[in-house]
Amino acid sequence: MATNQRPNTPSGISASSSSAAISGSTNAQSNLKPIQVKLVLLGEAAVGKSSLVLRFVNNEFQENKEPTIGAAFLTQKCRLDDKIIKFEIWDTAGQERFHSLAPMYYRNAQAAVVAYDITKPASLEKAKAWVKELQRQANPNIVIALVGNKLDLAATARGVSTEEARAYATEGGLLFLEASAKTGEFVMDIFTDIAKKIPLETLAAARGRTGLTSGSGAGGTNASSGRVDLNQNQNATPVQDACAC
Template sequence: MSQKETLAKDSLVIKQAKLVFLGESSVGKSSIILRFASNIFQENKEPTVGAAFMTQKCRLEDKIIKFEIWDTAGQERFQSLAQMYYRNAHVAVVVYDVTNMDSFNRAKSWIKELNNQANSNIIIALLGNKIDLSRRQVSTEIAKNYALEFGLLFYEISARKDHGIREVFTKIGTNTLFENLILKREKIIIFF
């Protein structure tokens, strides 16, 4: 094997991707992000004020995606700030609580706002959280049909039980639209 082939074999492409999490207060946005980044779940987590920022790398086959994750506050008083966070985002993850129909209706409003205000290339994922709880008000079928109608990625997860968290980020990272959007940018290559 030539030196060039060895270098190519041992190299990974690193891509950065901006994700913004939107949704009502207490739907679990911070818990999802914390579970993904640190594999931790905190009961009774304090509400996010304004926004929080975290990065997490995810290795997917021949590339590493460095997710730049913005966790926005769900309280209505901070809603006007959200546009500043989803500007230039590659992915908007709109979270609702499957045990709270109002949070699902509010998620629809976020999606409408994103379609009207955000970058036209933004990928929108609809994420139902708290599937471990028994008081479900939003059926999988209703949410999935809504996602299909509007061309959204759709997942249901549990941050508490760590069900589906890593898979969501993996599926986002391997989504064809996402790959096309991210791969258009200049490559950064590292060698091991």
């Protein structure tokens, strides 16, 4: 069975657990202006979307996490060569009743993580439907990563083969990874791969643009409208300055 063979820290990416590492030790580094990248997470309920992003942002895992209501907003920065990338992440609810809200969150997104559960083949089919919708309605230059979560269960409960999912991703021009939000394995690679894949001209266009904050809704709507749940976990909502990539 194929496995993910990936280095711990991809070339061009620096890793650190402190905000000081973002600004760096030189004046040139400290003057770097973060480039905002809007990223949306999509996928069926209970595949672990929120767990993936919480692992990326806070390096934590909650075994019995409550379902996302509407969407949650989080941010995280990482350094890519001579650039600071600030991911502005919209973690959307997977329940069908919230599907109609999805376009509000993926509108103008530069990247998307479409997640499925490697133990549930039906979740891959749902992921394929999300990919099709993004390719039809989202930014034509959007970078899409297909991510199989719950890699920690691969040995005992795998229901979707790596080969099947990778073949689909390759055919569709998608990034592909399997990861485990529970153990943290390959979670950082999702975001570093996305950061490297976004066209340089897209990053240049985003430089200096005013980004969304935890008080701003998707597409300019206000988070207080009730369509965004920012209170489900206090640790999930503040801007995180640590370099996780």
